[in-house]
């Protein structure tokens with residue numbers, strides 16, 4: 001079962017957050033039907049978002065969204081996680097495959113691309129505006145980029161290890177997935193940091209060690225000589241969990257005009273809505289689609305939805321519609 005452990009080392013001057021995400025990454029890759037390279041990128045990002053939530057969030061209901069887009073063929077990878085241990089995410093082009101790198105590893109950096117940004121959005125439910133910050137991508141390999149983000153945007157010197165290892169063979173069966181963040185807190189002595197760096201170098205591939213030993217053992221090896229103190233008495237369970245529902249799927253259909261919805265019913269006998277976060281497909285019957293009758297306002301030119309009762313993210317007065325017409329909302 002996927003789980004997360006937190007700890008402190010070197011008299012509280014080093015924070016350690018580590019996660020074994022093998023099961024949930026396997027589920028995510030299966031849900032999205034990813035290639036090996038896209039799966040590695042998604043698995044690293046899901047794990048990174050979970051680790052990040054324990055570095056950046058304080059309230060149980062807050063969420064962190066991690067997004068990387070470097071202009072590569074993946075077209076972007078995104079994950080959303082919370083302190084409750086739930087995470088969801090997707091890649092825009094899940095079938096992307098690239099030749100392996102010279103060292104034989106999957107070319108995640110090439111798939112993500114390096115010309116773009118890593119963005120982190122913190123949302124505070126149920127009030128407050130989301131807070132977004134972003135920095136330039138370094139490598140597209142995700143762990144290095146996350147470390148760059150934590151340093152440049154949060155002034156937290158951190159080492160980040162992330163990995164997804166597949167079973168040998170052509171099938172994308174996940175053997176191990178996980179990661180760790182090691183964070184230097186204010187007051188960390190330089191001797192401590194030197195030892196920590198040496199430990200990280202000697203540790204090797206995170207997933208190799210995870211497949212061979214336990215998460216706790218991996219944390220102990222990374223903090224060798226620094227007296228690890230584990231803070232989580234019970235490991236926090238982690239799971240791939242989406243927040244989609246039939247009601248939300250129905251709301252997605254509201255963006256089509258009543259005429260287009262009738263056409264779907266005529267031609268398909270209903271409508272299938274696929275959640276892009278989790279890949280779940282939902283079939284909606286004609287009577288549910290026809291019950292979409294809440295007050296709404298559409299562009300007189302192109303029928304694009306401008307306003308719909310109960311939906312918050314709508315166009316604003318004075319903005320331009322996709323067709324170019326200035327939006328006019330009734331007062």
Ligand SMILES: [Zn+2]
Pocket residue numbers: 242243244275276277278279280
């Ligand atoms: Zn979903």
Ligand SMILES: [Zn+2]
Pocket residue numbers: 299300301302303304321322323324325
């Ligand atoms: Zn329009």
